Amino acid sequence: MPDWTSREMMAIAAGRLVEDGALIFAGTGLSMLAAVVAKRIHAPHATIFFETGGIAPALKELPLAVGDPRVMSGACLNCGLIEAFSFLAHRRLDTLALLGAAQIDRHGNLNSTAIGDYRRPTHRLPGSGGACDAASLAAGVIIFVQHEKRRFVPRLDYLTSPGWLAGGDSRARAGYVRGGPRAVVSDLGVLRFDATSREMYLAEVYPGITAEQVTANTGFSLDDSRARASDPPTERELDILRREVDPQRLILG
Amino acid sequence: MSTGDVQGKLMSAAEAVARFVQRGSQVALGGFTVNRNPMLLAREIVRQGIGDLHLVVHSHGQALDLLVGAGMVGRLEIAYAGTGRFAPTCPCFRRAAESGSLEIEDYSNFQMSLRFLAGSLGLPFIPCRSGLGTDLVRREGFSAETRRSPKVASRKMIEAEDPFGRAGGKVLLLPALNPDVALIHAQTVGDDGTVRIKGLTFADVEQARSAGAVVVSCEEIVPARRLRRDPNQNVLPPFLVDAVVLAPHGAHPTACHRFYDYDPRHLRRYGEAARSVEDFRDYLREWVYGPADHEAYLALVGPDDLAAIAADPRLGYAPGLDRR
Numbered sequence: 099m100p101d102w103t104s105r106e107m108m109a110i111a112a113g114r115l116v117e118d119g120a121l122i123f124a125g126t127g128l129s130m131l132a133a134v135v136a137k138r139i140h141a142p143h144a145t146i147f148f149e150t151g152g153i154a155p156a157l158k159e160l161p162l163a164v165g166d167p168r169v170m171s172g173a174c175l176n177c178g179l180i181e182a183f184s185f186l187a188h189r190r191l192d193t194l195a196l197l198g199a200a201q202i203d204r205h206g207n208l209n210s211t212a213i214g215d216y217r218r219p220t221h222r223l224p225g226s227g228g229a230c231d232a233a234s235l236a237a238g239v240i241i242f243v244q245h246e247k248r249r250f251v252p253r254l255d256y257l258t259s260p261g262w263l264a265g266g267d268s269r270a271r272a273g274y275v276r277g278g279p280r281a282v283v284s285d286l287g288v289l290r291f292d293a294t295s296r297e298m299y300l301a302e303v304y305p306g307i308t309a310e311q312v313t314a315n316t317g318f319s320l321d322d323s324r325a326r327a328s329d330p331p332t333e334r335e336l337d338i339l340r341r342e343v344d345p346q347r348l349i350l351g
Numbered sequence: 352m353s354t355g356d357v358q359g360k361l362m363s364a365a366e367a368v369a370r371f372v373q374r375g376s377q378v379a380l381g382g383f384t385v386n387r388n389p390m391l392l393a394r395e396i397v398r399q400g401i402g403d404l405h406l407v408v409h410s411h412g413q414a415l416d417l418l419v420g421a422g423m424v425g426r427l428e429i430a431y432a433g434t435g436r437f438a439p440t441c442p443c444f445r446r447a448a449e450s451g452s453l454e455i456e457d458y459s460n461f462q463m464s465l466r467f468l469a470g471s472l473g474l475p476f477i478p479c480r481s482g483l484g485t486d487l488v489r490r491e492g493f494s495a496e497t498r499r500s501p502k503v504a505s506r507k508m509i510e511a512e513d514p515f516g517r518a519g520g521k522v523l524l525l526p527a528l529n530p531d532v533a534l535i536h537a538q539t540v541g542d543d544g545t546v547r548i549k550g551l552t553f554a555d556v557e558q559a560r561s562a563g564a565v566v567v568s569c570e571e572i573v574p575a576r577r578l579r580r581d582p583n584q585n586v587l588p589p590f591l592v593d594a595v596v597l598a599p600h601g602a603h604p605t606a607c608h609r610f611y612d613y614d615p616r617h618l619r620r621y622g623e624a625a626r627s628v629e630d631f632r633d634y635l636r637e638w639v640y641g642p643a644d645h646e647a648y649l650a651l652v653g654p655d656d657l658a659a660i661a662a663d664p665r666l667g668y669a670p671g672l673d674r675r
Contacts, residue, residue: 126435149460150383151551159670163435165383165410166613167606167668170550178552179409179464187480207485211457212448216490222448224440226487227410227431231461234481257486258457272484273521346675348436 206261544589550608
């Protein structure tokens, strides 16, 4: 048994995907954790900002939500939603959004609104928040989803946030000028999107996980021919994550 | 500290709510999920039983869920209902949505913020590129009958060609919002009615500027000359403010930057109670109908919990607060 949890692996796997110097738009939950992990471990020159208007806060303590007063402390700028989204969408900024979702399809479109019929859902979710905006406007997106068949679905119950839409060039044809998902980080591995078809494929499986486990937990056919094994978390990664980033295990659980 | 009467606008929460919130009003709630929710004003609406409200919010949490759970809300335009790990989806909101007892129209945060901005500028609509090709455009929550109501836009949003752009350039047209009233909790109001918000303003300023009336509850009222020493810190002029309610801890259990953090114990207690109709009724009895006034509510919270969430004035939150 590995001596790390799947949430720890997800946060670290996502942190490794962030380029140093990136401008990170972080959401609530795992995406918050991964943003702080990236900044503390993998991308020290990254800048984290929040849709609520907190721009580059000190983040001495882990915020629990994007409305947490910890996103306002030691910031270079405290503003509001419209200003934050203007940075997110800015044409000369390479913004990277980190988003979670309840359902994802093969083209990286996301549902965070409702399971079942929209007007009478079996499970109502919180809604878009800024997720649709981030997926629409950021230069790139990294997505977090638990790897289960009911979450990796052939057809979303509700399309909240645009990925590559119907694949191919459909995103550009819909009117988007940039963006689209770069990777999906699940609790089994990392998935990416084919450069032409924009279909999801398995890029990495975590140590101890097999490609068969991933495809068996995916509700659509998944190309695993390009999959390689992820490097296990290093002691340094785990140590910083546990001792500095989330010592109360607020998001790690 | 000077209180004066803020040019005749200083009043109790009960008076402010009675004067500016009516049955059926369209109400914008300031704040964001666990931050600066106008909680005292929301509790007062519940106490006065002002129902059939049409709430318009971006991401909201505690005040929204309290109003929905108490049956005060008939209609909701919203981007997000949750309080993070305390309630990933607001429990009363979720129950109402799943039972079909609440009409909900979903937008995104940017869309809702832009709709308030459009309203504040006197524009009928505003374009954006956020949400093209999604179910936010395709799926409508409001019924055709609701769409005919005077306070509701005739369409949810419209996809259109960019009239200035090259062929194929698409935008979404979003209807403006002009709520009847905006309820805002701020840190500081001057005795002339000038409003200062510390930390993030969210879309409070756009909400206030788009609304027919603005009610501000606040942690403190100070001489206007203090706020005039640094006008860049101020967000609303006195002439936009209709009522001022002095309400220390008026956002509890949500946070108020530089004054107090969110109250994890209370939010957890709420999250558990709100999961069942019976327990939520008990919560209302204990925390909303029970206390005779705001002082009694704060006494019920207790000095220990209030001390635990007291913010470090420099950091703006309570460092080391047990948030589990």
